[in-house]
Amino acid sequence: MNTRYTAIATASGREGRAVSSDGRLDVTLAPPKDLGGSGEGTNPEQLFAAGYAACFASALQLVGRRKKIDVSEASVTAEVSLVPDGEAFGLAVTLRVELPDELQGETGTALVEATHQVCPYSNATRGNVPVKLVID
Incomplete structure (x- = not known):
């Protein structure tokens, strides 16, 4: 297979952070209020x-x-x-x-x-x- 691009990101779960290997994506994760979470981050x-x-x-x-x-x-x-x-x-x-x-x-x-x-x-x-x- 001829790969044209590979994105790499690491997350610690639904509550925490998700970060791409190049640092361009760095988001706080939190469950939405609809699921009992704080809604204070993305999901x-x-x-x-x-x-x-x-x-x-x-x-x-x-x-x-x-x-x-x-x-x-x-x-x-x-x-x-x-x-x-x-x-x-x-x-x-x-x-x-x-x-x-x-x-x-x-x-x-x-x-x-x-x-x-x-x-x-x-x-x-x-x-x-x-x-x-x-x-x-």
Whole structure:
């Protein structure tokens, strides 16, 4: 496998810190109030949502360039939910892709579905995490 980039981060748990190896990311972690925590920091689901939204938006730009479609006005919001899964927990994701009016309909749907095939986060979660695509 030809690796193009490797990100490295260390965390001490849901309460503490997460730090990237280069020091560019250094965040305080705390469970959200909804889960009985202080809410005084970020949490893994927020970090995953930010990463997935950024990655999907970048993949959308790539697919747009390949198809010669201007997607510069598009944005992606990721909603990452922590859900019970028997004795464990899992994730569920909704990706809300905001497209300009001229890309609504079949063109936008095809564009978003093609992006879902290209995005590394989509490929990593496929078959393991339910992902709902919503075009706004």
